Amino acid sequence: MTDYAFPPPDQASIGIAGSRKRYPVHRIYCVGRNFAEHAREMGAEPSKGSPVFFMKPADAVIQNNAIPYPGCTQDLHHEVELVVALGSSLPEHWTAENAMQAVYGYAVGLDLTRRDLQAAAKEKRLPWDTSKGFDASAPISDLIPAAQAGIDADTVLSLHVNGSLRQKGCLGDMIFSVTDILLALSELYILQPGDLVFMGTPSGVAALQKGDHYHAVLQGVAELHGTII
Ligand code: MN
Numbered sequence: 001m002t003d004y005a006f007p008p009p010d011q012a013s014i015g016i017a018g019s020r021k022r023y024p025v026h027r028i029y030c031v032g033r034n035f036a037e038h039a040r041e042m043g044a045e046p047s048k049g050s051p052v053f054f055m056k057p058a059d060a061v062i063q064n065n066a067i068p069y070p071g072c073t074q075d076l077h078h079e080v081e082l083v084v085a086l087g088s089s090l091p092e093h094w095t096a097e098n099a100m101q102a103v104y105g106y107a108v109g110l111d112l113t114r115r116d117l118q119a120a121a122k123e124k125r126l127p128w129d130t131s132k133g134f135d136a137s138a139p140i141s142d143l144i145p146a147a148q149a150g151i152d153a154d155t156v157l158s159l160h161v162n163g164s165l166r167q168k169g170c171l172g173d174m175i176f177s178v179t180d181i182l183l184a185l186s187e188l189y190i191l192q193p194g195d196l197v198f199m200g201t202p203s204g205v206a207a208l209q210k211g212d213h214y215h216a217v218l219q220g221v222a223e224l225h226g227t228i229i
Contacts, residue, residue: 009059011024011025012025014061014140014142015142016142016143017142017145017222018148023085023143025058025059027055027058027189027196028055029196029197030056030132030197031051031198033175033200034174034176034181035173035174035200035203036175038201038203038205040203051176051184053185054129054133056111056138058194059135061138062138063141064136065225065227066229067112067136068135069209069229070112070135070137072114072117073115073116074116075116076112076113076208077113077114077205077207077208078161078167078206079110079167080166080167080202081109081110081111081198081199082171082198082199082218083109083198084103085103085104085105085195085196086104086182087102088104089190089191089193094183096179096183100179100182103146103178105144105146106222107140107142107222108217108221108222109141109198110138110139110214110216111138112134112137112138114131116131118132138198139226140224141223142222144222149222151171151221154171155218155219155220156171156219157171157218158217159214159215161208166205167201167202167205168202169201181199185197209228212228214226
């Protein structure tokens with residue numbers, strides 16, 4: 001057994017619907033600007049060039065229904081997203097068809113963003129890690145195994161805050177499909193079981209305040225709700 005200088009941190013993990021087992025999280029990849037209307041609302045022209053990627057730490061996942069309002073921001077934004085969870089490495093000779101065999105399941109998540117820090121970093125052309133990769137920045141539902149999830153281009157992703165609709169989009173509106181993203185990521189990184197991919201958000205991103213109640217839905221598949229405290 002490895003003799004560590006102090007006990008290693010707990011393995012980050014999330015629940016699996018219908019199972020007592022937990023899904024161990026290895027990495028969290030995120031896709032930026034994957035819905036044209038959201039790219040436009042962020043001041044960018046949507047493009048089918050190369051997808052924009054960034055990461056969050058694995059232990060940014062949180063399944064508690066009380067999400068702490070983070071420090072150092074006056075403008076915490078919600079981004080509701082489809083989350084893809086890998087259960088194996090990509091096949092050695094992957095194709096658009098067999099790449100999907102690596103998908104363990106799906107969830108709905110929030111890519112919480114300190115928008116003011118992101119805007120300041122963009123302005124100075126600096127990296128925006130502090131706006132995205134903070135503690136508890138990845139609230140996520142339990143995973144639904146892929147065979148049960150039954151998602152397609154018409155599946156609706158939505159977010160209500162305090163009962164009002166804030167964001168809504170169809171998975172078919174994504175500029176890059178799940179396959180496109182897995183193949184692009186696999187060229188940049190060694191994808192592994194335990195990797196989560198936040199697939200990008202539809203338009204309508206806006207601020208959350210303390211006390212706000214959010215309710216995110218991946219239609220017919222998964223739900224996530226909680227309060228900002
Ligand atoms: Mn996002």
